[in-house]
Amino acid sequence: xxxxxxxxxxxxxxxxxxxxxxxxxxxxxxxxxxxxxxxxxxxxxxxxxxxxxxxxxxxxxxxxxxxxxxxxxxxxxxxxxxxxxxxxxxxxxxxxxxxxxxxxxxxxxxxxxxxxxxxxxxxxxxxxxxxxxxxxxxxxxxxxxxxxxxxxxxxxxxxxxxxxxxxxxxxxxxxxxxxxxxxxxxxxxxxxxxxxxxxxxxxxxxxxxxxxxxxxxxxxxxxxxxxxxxxxxxxxxxxxxxxxxxxxxxxxxxxxxxxxxxxxxxxxxxxxxxxxxxxxxxxxxxxxxxxxxxxxxxxxxxxxxxxxxxxxxxxxxxxxxxxxxxxxxxxxxxxxxxxxxxxxxxxxxxxxxxxxxxxxxxxxxxxxxxxxxxxxxxxxxxxxxxxxxxxxxxxxxxxxxxxxxxxxxxxxxxxxxxxxxxxxxxxxxxxxxxxxxxxxxxxxxxxxxxxxxxxxxxxxxxxxxxxxxxxxxxxxxxxxxxxxxxxxxxxxxxxxxxxxxxxxxxxxxxxxxxxxxxxxxxxxxxxxxxxxxxxxxxxxxxxxxxxxxxxxxxxxxxxxxxxxxxxxxxxxxxxxxxxxxxxxxxxxxxxxxxxxxxxxxxxxxxxxxxxxxxxxxxxxxxxxxxxxxxxxxxxxxxxxxxxxxxxxxxxxxxxxxxxxx
Numbered sequence: 001x002x003x004x005x006x007x008x009x010x011x012x013x014x015x016x017x018x019x020x021x022x023x024x025x026x027x028x029x030x031x032x033x034x035x036x037x038x039x040x041x042x043x044x045x046x047x048x049x050x051x052x053x054x055x056x057x058x059x060x061x062x063x064x065x066x067x068x069x070x071x072x073x074x075x076x077x078x079x080x081x082x083x084x085x086x087x088x089x090x091x092x093x094x095x096x097x098x099x100x101x102x103x104x105x106x107x108x109x110x111x112x113x114x115x116x117x118x119x120x121x122x123x124x125x126x127x128x129x130x131x132x133x134x135x136x137x138x139x140x141x142x143x144x145x146x147x148x149x150x151x152x153x154x155x156x157x158x159x160x161x162x163x164x165x166x167x168x169x170x171x172x173x174x175x176x177x178x179x180x181x182x183x184x185x186x187x188x189x190x191x192x193x194x195x196x197x198x199x200x201x202x203x204x205x206x207x208x209x210x211x212x213x214x215x216x217x218x219x220x221x222x223x224x225x226x227x228x229x230x231x232x233x234x235x236x237x238x239x240x241x242x243x244x245x246x247x248x249x250x251x252x253x254x255x256x257x258x259x260x261x262x263x264x265x266x267x268x269x270x271x272x273x274x275x276x277x278x279x280x281x282x283x284x285x286x287x288x289x290x291x292x293x294x295x296x297x298x299x300x301x302x303x304x305x306x307x308x309x310x311x312x313x314x315x316x317x318x319x320x321x322x323x324x325x326x327x328x329x330x331x332x333x334x335x336x337x338x339x340x341x342x343x344x345x346x347x348x349x350x351x352x353x354x355x356x357x358x359x360x361x362x363x364x365x366x367x368x369x370x371x372x373x374x375x376x377x378x379x380x381x382x383x384x385x386x387x388x389x390x391x392x393x394x395x396x397x398x399x400x401x402x403x404x405x406x407x408x409x410x411x412x413x414x415x416x417x418x419x420x421x422x423x424x425x426x427x428x429x430x431x432x433x434x435x436x437x438x439x440x441x442x443x444x445x446x447x448x449x450x451x452x453x454x455x456x457x458x459x460x461x462x463x464x465x466x467x468x469x470x471x472x473x474x475x476x477x478x479x480x481x482x483x484x485x486x487x488x489x490x491x492x493x494x495x496x497x498x499x500x501x502x503x504x505x506x507x508x509x510x511x512x513x514x515x516x517x518x519x520x521x522x523x524x525x526x527x528x529x530x531x532x533x534x535x536x537x538x539x540x541x542x543x544x545x546x547x548x549x550x551x552x553x554x555x556x557x558x559x560x561x562x563x564x565x566x567x568x569x570x571x572x573x574x575x576x577x578x579x580x581x582x583x584x585x586x587x588x589x590x591x592x593x594x595x596x597x598x599x600x601x602x603x604x605x606x607x608x609x610x611x612x613x614x615x616x617x618x619x620x621x622x623x624x625x626x627x628x629x630x631x632x633x634x635x636x637x638x639x640x641x642x643x644x645x646x647x648x649x650x651x652x653x654x655x656x657x658x659x660x661x
Contacts, residue, residue: 003082003087003091004091004092004093004145006080006081006082007092007093007103007141007142007145008093008142008145008146009138009142010138010139010141010142010143011050011051011078011135011138011139011142012078012138013052015055015058015059015077016077016078016081017077018062018076018077019076019077019079021076022119025112025117025118025119026116026117026118026270026272026273026276027117027119027120028070028072028117028120028122028126028127028344029126029343029344029357029360029361030069030070030071030357030360030361031070031071031072031191031194031195031343031361032071032191032342032343032360032361032364033071033361034071034188034191034192034195035067035192035195035196039192039195039196040064040067042196043067043073043195043196043197044060044063044064044067044073046196046197046198047059047063047073047075047133047135047197048060048063050133050135050136050139051135059077062077063075067195070120071195071361072120072132072194072195073133073197074119074120074121074133074134075133075134075135076119076134077134078133078134078135078138079119079134080134080137080138084107084110084111084112084118085107085108085111085112085113085499086104086105086107086108086111086446086450086499086500087104087107087450088448088449088450088451088529089101089104089448089449089450089529089530090449092104092145093145094144094145094146094147095146095147095148095149096144096147096148096149096172097530097600097602098149098172098577098578098600099144099145099147099153099172099173100144101448101530101532101577101598101600102144102172102173102209102577102578102598103141103144103145104446104448104500104532105209105210105446105500105532105534105598106130106137106140106141106209108209108211108212108446108499108500108502109123109130109205109206109209109211110123110130110137111499111500113213113280113498113499114211114212114213114498114499116128116247116273121133121134121137121158122206123203123205123206123211124203124206124211124247125201125203125206125247125337125339125340125345125586126247126337126340126343126344126345127194127201127203127337127340127343127344127345128201128202128203128204128206128207129158129200129201129202129203129206129207130158130202130206130207130209131158131200132157132158132159132194132197132200133158133197136158136159136160139160140153140155140160143160143162143163144173146163147163147172149168149172150165150166150167150168151163151164151165151166151172152164152166152170152171152172152173152174153172153173153174154173154174155173155174155175155176156176157176157177157178157179157198157199157200157202157207158177158200158202158207168606169573169575169606169610170572170573171572171576171577171578171579172577172578173577173578173579174572174578174579174580175202175207175208175209175578175579175580175581176580176581176582177199177200177201177202177207177208177580177581177582177583177584178190178199178200178201178202178582178583178584178589179581179582179583180193180199180583182590185583185589185590186589186590187342187588187589187590189589189590190584190589191343201584201589202580202582202584203582203584203585203586204536204537204538204543204582204585204586204594204596205534205536205537205596207580207582208537208578208580208582208596208598209578209580209598210444210534210535210536210596210598212444212446212498212499212500212502212504213497213498213499213502214251214252214255214282214498215252215496215497215498215502215503215504216252216442216444216502216504216536217252217256217536218252218255218256218259218494218496218504219256219442219487219504219505219506220431220442220504220506220536220538221252221253221256221257222256222259222260222487223430223431223435223483223506224256224393224395224426224430224431225241225256225257225260225262225331226260226483227430227434228241228331228391228393228426228430229260229262229330229331231391231429231430232330232331232391234330235261236260236261236262236306237261237262237304237306238262238263238300238301238303238304238305239262239263239330239331240262240263240265240297240301240327240328240329240330240331241257241260241262241263241264241265241329241330241331241332241333242265242315242318242319242322242329242331242332242333243264243265243266243267243315243332243333243334243335243395244266244267244268244315244318244334244335244336245266245267245268245334245335245336245337245397246266246268246270246273246274246277246282246283246310247268247270247273247337250266250335250336250337250397251273251277251282252282253266253335254266254277254282254283254284254308254309254310255282255283255308255494255496257306257308258284258306258307258308259490259494261306262306262330263297263300263301263305263306263307263308263309264307264308264309265293265297265309265311265318266283266308266309266310266311267310267311267312267313267314267315267317267318268310268311268312269312269313269314269347269353269356270353271312271353274286274310274312277310278310280498281495282308283308283309283310284307284308284309285307285308285309285310286309286310286312287309287310287311287312288311288312288313290311290313290317290318290321293309293311293318293321294321294322294325294327296309297309297322297327298327301328314347314348314349314350314374315334315336315378316349316374316377316378316381317349319332319378319381319382319384319385320377320381322385323381323384323385328388328389328390329385329390330390330391331390331391331392331393332382332385332390332391332392332393333392333393333394333395333399333426334378334394334395334397334399335395335397336397336399337397337586338397338398338399338401338402338588339397339398339584339585339586339587339588339589339591340588341368341371341398341402342360342364342367342368342371343360344357344360346371346374346375346402347371347374348367348370348371348373348374349374349377349378350374351370356370371406372405372406372407373406375402375403375406375408376403376406376407376408376409378403378408379403379408379409379410380408380409382423383409383422386422386423392423393423393424393425393426393429393430394421394423394424394425394426394547395426396425396426396427396538396545396547396548396549396586396587397586397587398547398586398587398588398591400421400422400423400425400547401547401587401588401591404420404421409422410422410423425547425548425551425552427548427549427550427551427552428551428552432551432552432631433552433631433632433633434479434480434633435480435506435540436539436540436549436552436622436626437552437623437626437631437632437633437634437637438476438477438480438508438623438633438634438636438637439508439509439540439619439620439622439623439637439641440477440480440484440506440507440508440540441506441507441508441535441536441538441539441540441541441619442504442505442506442535442536442538442539443504443505443506443507443511443512443515443533443535444502444503444504444505444533444534444535444536445458445502445503445519445531445532445533445534446500446501446502446531446532446534447500447501447502447528447529447531448529448530448531448532448600449501449528449529449530450500450501451501451529452497452501454501454528454529454531455497455501455502455503456492457522457527457528458503458519458522458528458531459488459491459492459503461515461518461519461522462488462503462505462515462518463485463488463489464518465511465514465515465518466481466484466485466488466507466511466515467485469481469510469511469514470482470485474640476633476636477508480506480508483506484505484506484507484511487505487506488503488505491503504536508619508637509615509616509618509619509620509623509641510644512615512618512619513611513612513615513616516533516601516611516615517608517611517612519531519533519601520601520602520603520604520607520608520611521603523601523602523603524603524604525603530600530601530602530603531600531601532577532598532599532600532601533598533599533600533601533611533615534596534597534598534599535596535597535618536596537582537585537594537595537596538585538586538594539622540619540622540623540626541563541567541618541619541620541621541622541623541625542564542567542568542594542595542596542618542622543563543564543585543592543593543594543595544558544560544561544562544563544564544592544593544594545585545586545587545591545592545593545594546558546559546591546592547587547591548586548587548592549592549594550563552631553625553626553629553631554629554630555628555629555630557625557629561593562625563621563622563625564581564593564594564595565581565593565595566621567595567618567621567622568580568581568595568596568597570617570618570621571595571597571614571617571618574610574613574614574617574618575599575609575610575611575613575614576597576598576599576610576614577597577598577599577600578597578598579595579596579597580595580596580597581593581594581595582594582595597614597618599611599614616645620638620641620648620650623637623638623641624638624650624651627650627652627653628651628652628653629653630653630655635652635653638650638652639652
């Protein structure tokens, strides 16, 4: 069968042969035992409902074995034989170009070069899933191949509920992930519901089909590192940045460090992913000996090198060793998946990677104790360095939150509203006041033709647009504009593409709209092929997360989620091709609500109309919320937006004189 025929077939009428377990692939760890015997029976019944009853007897034994062996039913047998990658949009079968663009993005999320655990349909973060099982993938792709522009596919946590009649301006797909009743949003609730096959953790851009590999966070990390050095008034050259994690998103850190121009030491316990990042040239060197690592860092500091060093081992050992050696760390952070601390997101010091994986499945309570013990040591070592002048920030991965829950010394001696911890979130200190409040966030696009030359042309178009905008930009946003022009000019030489021909660029509403309009015009003139627009959920408006995206909201509303919900509803009727809303993201299940979108530009007048309506709302919704919280930059930005658009009328806060109190 051809690729197109396999897509159109969906769940096959004849059982494919059993596939051997591929040990060369990076697999998800076994999930802990959490279902009762009756619940296991229910999980099996839930899985079998995708298949003709004539196959149930054979599949029952197989799925039972998967559930016992891996803690989940992935349906490995149904994994497709074709290569999993984003193809040109013209290679996909279908009646709707918009639907084809979504198929392209789904396959990009599952590309072996992109996905963290591709056979378990997990894109990044240890549990950020596109689907719960392979039957859902097959059925979804079939529906998309049949869809017209007057239908909408409804996705319930990876399950394609079906195609429903709608209209051409409606989203082609509406995605929800993990939207459980609030009182049932504890980590073990996710474990149980996911094992039952009724809910999933979509992370942020995994379950919304908008992940573009580590590049998606390289730019944000580069900006963060640059501004962290600016904050301590030091040039990055010869400066030392210590962090950990080389998995899905965290793999971006060493590349960002190189672009910023500093020395980066990034620890990782997984040998397989460390080798992959080295092969992809996202890290320069791998070290396994701490004494030699110290020697290499001293040499790099003396020569003011720009170099990224991976330490294959636990980051706690690095912090402790560098303290003993009195090695000066300038900036420090952590990007392990601490939103998922008990199931592979964070590994305890002193226990091997293999032993940890076994312990988390077989002795989860002991594993939890070891993780919390490690977090206490981790925090204690960081505290020693910060006393010597290191600038440490939480990178929004729930490090400080989980460390506090473990009893580590991370709480502030003088807590202020919204700042409970010793150390700030990077959003509080950098991204919030410098970027999000002014409307700058991670705008991204994918060239649906798959052609590198199209990506180069879009880079050139975006650069031209930004340089033109910057001529008349107010002084308040000149630094942001210049950082992004510098970024896009160096994007090609930094070889950031992994998977699809994609790019990310921090831009405000004006920049996003003008860049998208220029793309659409170039498509109309046959200069480039179709383009898919999107963004990270980690943005101005899409996410309500009290310890990350909205951590610099100080009016008491940071635990509310009106902004994210309004965002996705507003995007859906203003022209998005698909929309998504998730419980859980980079900081954990039950800790955040986040929404995203995708939009196909095809050169049409319809696309031009939609992009202007939707992108303006998508950014200014968040600026207005931040303005109402009395954030100075956001008040400036929303006033400026109202001057540009007479139909925009936003309620502004009246500032209270502190002297009255």
